[in-house]
Amino acid sequence: xxxxxxxxxxxxxxxxxxxxxxxxxxxxxxxxxxxxxxxxxxxxxxxxxxxxxxxxxxxxxxxxxxxxxxxxxxxxxxxxxxxxxxxxxxxxxxxxxxxxxxxxxxxxxxxxxxxxxxxxxxxxxxxxxxxxxxxxxxxxxxxxxxxxxxxxxxxxxxxxxxxxxxxxxxxxxxxxxxxxxxxxxxxxxxxxxxxxxxxxxxxxxxxxxxxxxxxxxxxxxxxxxxxxxxxxxxxxxxxxxxxxxxxxxxxxxxxxxxxxxxxx
Amino acid sequence: xxxxxxxxxxxxxxxxxxxxxxxxxxxxxxxxxxxxxxxxxxxxxxxxxxxxxxxxxxxxxxxxxxxxxxxxxxxxxxxxxxxxxxxxxxxxxxxxxxxxxxxxxxxxxxxxxxxxxxxxxxxxxxxxxxxxxxxxxxxxxxxxxxxxxxxxxxxxxxxxxxxxxxxxxxxxxxxxxxxxxxxxxxxxxxxxxxxxxxxxxxxxxxxxxxxxx
Amino acid sequence: xxxxxxxxxxxxxxxxxxxxxxxxxxxxxxxxxxxxxxxxxxxxxxxxxxxxxxxxxxxxxxxxxxxxxxxxxxxxxxxxxxxxxxxxxxxxxxxxxxxxxxxxxxxxxxxxxxxxxxxxxxxxxxxxxxxxxxxxxxxxxxxxxxxxxxxxxxxxxxxxxxxxxxxxxxxxxxxxxxxxxxxxxxxxxxxxxxxxxxxxxxxxxxxxxxxxxxxxxxxxxxxxxxxxxxxxxxxxxxxxxxxxxxxxxxxxxxxxxxxxxxxxxxxxxxxxxxxxxxxxxxxxxxxx
Numbered sequence: 001x002x003x004x005x006x007x008x009x010x011x012x013x014x015x016x017x018x019x020x021x022x023x024x025x026x027x028x029x030x031x032x033x034x035x036x037x038x039x040x041x042x043x044x045x046x047x048x049x050x051x052x053x054x055x056x057x058x059x060x061x062x063x064x065x066x067x068x069x070x071x072x073x074x075x076x077x078x079x080x081x082x083x084x085x086x087x088x089x090x091x092x093x094x095x096x097x098x099x100x101x102x103x104x105x106x107x108x109x110x111x112x113x114x115x116x117x118x119x120x121x122x123x124x125x126x127x128x129x130x131x132x133x134x135x136x137x138x139x140x141x142x143x144x145x146x147x148x149x150x151x152x153x154x155x156x157x158x159x160x161x162x163x164x165x166x167x168x169x170x171x172x173x174x175x176x177x178x179x180x181x182x183x184x185x186x187x188x189x190x191x192x193x194x195x196x197x198x199x200x201x202x203x204x205x206x207x208x209x210x211x212x213x214x215x216x217x218x219x220x221x222x223x224x225x226x227x228x229x230x231x232x233x234x235x236x237x238x239x240x241x242x243x244x245x246x247x248x249x250x251x252x253x254x255x256x257x258x259x260x261x262x263x264x
Numbered sequence: 265x266x267x268x269x270x271x272x273x274x275x276x277x278x279x280x281x282x283x284x285x286x287x288x289x290x291x292x293x294x295x296x297x298x299x300x301x302x303x304x305x306x307x308x309x310x311x312x313x314x315x316x317x318x319x320x321x322x323x324x325x326x327x328x329x330x331x332x333x334x335x336x337x338x339x340x341x342x343x344x345x346x347x348x349x350x351x352x353x354x355x356x357x358x359x360x361x362x363x364x365x366x367x368x369x370x371x372x373x374x375x376x377x378x379x380x381x382x383x384x385x386x387x388x389x390x391x392x393x394x395x396x397x398x399x400x401x402x403x404x405x406x407x408x409x410x411x412x413x414x415x416x417x418x419x420x421x422x423x424x425x426x427x428x429x430x431x432x433x434x435x436x437x438x439x440x441x442x443x444x445x446x447x448x449x450x451x452x453x454x455x456x457x458x459x460x461x462x463x464x465x466x467x468x469x470x471x472x473x474x475x476x477x
Numbered sequence: 478x479x480x481x482x483x484x485x486x487x488x489x490x491x492x493x494x495x496x497x498x499x500x501x502x503x504x505x506x507x508x509x510x511x512x513x514x515x516x517x518x519x520x521x522x523x524x525x526x527x528x529x530x531x532x533x534x535x536x537x538x539x540x541x542x543x544x545x546x547x548x549x550x551x552x553x554x555x556x557x558x559x560x561x562x563x564x565x566x567x568x569x570x571x572x573x574x575x576x577x578x579x580x581x582x583x584x585x586x587x588x589x590x591x592x593x594x595x596x597x598x599x600x601x602x603x604x605x606x607x608x609x610x611x612x613x614x615x616x617x618x619x620x621x622x623x624x625x626x627x628x629x630x631x632x633x634x635x636x637x638x639x640x641x642x643x644x645x646x647x648x649x650x651x652x653x654x655x656x657x658x659x660x661x662x663x664x665x666x667x668x669x670x671x672x673x674x675x676x677x678x679x680x681x682x683x684x685x686x687x688x689x690x691x692x693x694x695x696x697x698x699x700x701x702x703x704x705x706x707x708x709x710x711x712x713x714x715x716x717x718x719x720x721x722x723x724x725x726x727x728x729x730x731x732x733x734x735x736x737x738x739x740x741x742x743x744x745x746x747x748x749x750x751x752x753x754x755x756x757x758x759x760x761x762x763x764x765x
Contacts, residue, residue: 012374019382037379039339043346056638086309099266106270113462114281123677124455131705148433150440162445194446196412197697205693208715210388211734212546300627377542384543393489396748448701
């Protein structure tokens with residue numbers, strides 16, 4: 001473990017703890033970390049745009065030839081057109097010329113919308129309807145191998161009826177009364193089970209994010225820039241925690257002091 | 265011209281892309297590739313607007329000393345330092361040498377990754393707090409949701425003892441039958457909604473993207 | 478103020494503290510929990526296990542650092558499995574902050590593969606993994622739907638060069654590789670709606686066999702696609718990653734983190750129960 005690696009990992013751990021401090025309350029440490037990550041991420045993304053996209057996809061294609069002839073000597077000189085269209089988007093900030101930005105935006109919206117219509121229809125609607133209705137009654141395996149068989153005939157009927165009734169629930173052009181009300185009620189039950197499953201998965205997902213942070217902090221406390229017998233890393237660990245501990249004590253004292261004043 | 269021409273562009277190119285999907289010919293595929301290539305390049309300039317916007321807002325905050333203006337200096341410093349390192353200390357602009365710059369890589373690894381990951385890990389606590397304060401079995405529907413959530417959360421928990429295999433099988437059934445039905449209905453609904461919105465854009469009914477005159 | 482009123486007005490910071498303490502204690506107290514394998518995760522592993530030397534796959538790492546906890550273990554486990562089996566991998570990313578993580582992951586995995594190892598009783602000799610021969614990292618391009626659509630026609634349309642600036646045509650692994658037709662399957666590790674874009678524009682357009690590893694938040698939402706056959710496997714969240722690690726016989730951070738998950742879930746369930754007890758008790762009192 002080298003000195004510089006330890007410093008970098010300590011920086012990472014320090015910023016992690018700064019962000020965790022928000023759980024107590026908003027404070028300058030958290031604000032500092034928040035603004036720092038916004039700036040650094042934006043800078044990172046700017047460089048990604050430049051190195052990964054503008055250079056290979058645009059400049060390299062326009063720069064095939066001699067530099068003094070600019071793009072005119074390039075075999076792919078037509079790439080100047082999307083570049084000009086892209087620059088036209090920047091007129092959005094001008095009050096007088098912002099209408100020019102509508103042309104590339106319109107081009108983009110038209111192509112994106114045209115691309116989406118048949119493909120989304122196929123993937124989300126047709127494929128799903130096909131799957132919901134095909135082999136709807138499986139007489140060979142109607143009761144399945146067990147109560148919890150997911151491919152039995154009963155399961156397929158529940159899936160079909162559940163999908164249909166949930167779709168009925170979302171149909172608001174007709175009043176939900178009579179038999180329609182009964183079907184949409186079954187639909188909302190099915191939807192609630194689905195949302196419950198999503199909530200269960202969401203809890204799992206959120207906890208795992210915290211789990212990883214504990215693992216990283218554990219890794220940081222295990223390293224040492226001196227050999228482990230000297231315990232040099234403990235000094236740095238306590239320095240960082242010391243800052244938070246002092247701040248926490250200050251907050252607790254202030255809290256009880258203010259509460260005492262209110263009581264009086 | 266200011267509104268009609270863009271609407272005409274949307275209509276022409278929108279229908280062209282729809283028709284292209286149904287033509288399985290190499291020339292149709294060439295048109296598809298051509299559009300995708302151009303759209304990526306046009307779109308890059310839109311992304312750059314976001315970075316410019318951030319710089320402008322932060323600079324404005326510092327210049328007029330608005331609330332928490334000191335933190336805007338941190339934002340600007342982070343932004344410009346990354347750009348400085350990413351261009352390899354302003355030595356290489358036309359090659360990707362800066363992507364391997366020591367400071368650039370380490371800033372990403374030890375600033376962006378820890379802070380971003382930690383910000384999202386705060387959600388673990390907020391979900392615990394929300395579950396305690398808001399998750400109430402007020403009605404049959406809320407109870408159904410609660411039971412489904414509990415089944416999913418407990419399905420692989422060995423502390424359930426002999427109930428664990430039953431819970432596991434029940435959770436598999438719950439995910440692959442009623443949950444699948446519910447999500448399928450949502451997927452179909454979202455798909456129809458997306459197609460309807462896309463058609464509204466192509467036909468010029470939806471014009472919000474044009475902005476105001 | 479009785480105990481139920483206190484329960485209902487408890488400062489949320491006590492909830493935070495209790496959760497943090499339980500998680501830390503569970504972490505420090507080292508024990509393992511049994512990981513049960515689900516069919517949809519086993520389908521992913523079996524497909525990868527069936528790959529032969531020289532086969533090619535596309536691995537799309539479409540997540541930001543905020544989803545690192547849930548998806549990085551899967552990336553490591555599967556990528557190492559592919560390198561050990563001498564399967565060629567094309568890496569790409571559709572996440573704007575994901576490139577650095579992919580680059581880091583590739584560096585770590587190539588270091589790991591240099592060592593000899595035995596997984597599931599099969600011995601793998603350590604070897605040098607070479608960029609351009611064993612793998613290629615294409616980098617990032619924006620607008621996922623368009624990139625997926627373009628890649629299905631020709632990788633060179635969105636990616637004229639790889640992440641390191643090398644022209645695609647001069648990379649040995651990409652000789653004779655035009656699009657997804659030359660790939661046995663696509664694995665998408667995603668934290669957002671990119672997963673559904675792969676289903677719509679990747680599988681829907683080109684019929685490429687697709688499997689997903691997604692965050693826990695999205696897990697339940699993708700079962701319709703599993704049921705319809707649009708994806709052949711699904712690994713959701715840290716649990717999915719732990720299952721993959723177990724199947725690959727390569728324990729890592731996911732399996733290590735599962736014990737904390739289990740106890741954290743118990744704590745949250747206890748909070749829900751407490752909250753409902755307090756709610757019912759105070760509601761009864763108000764009715765009286």
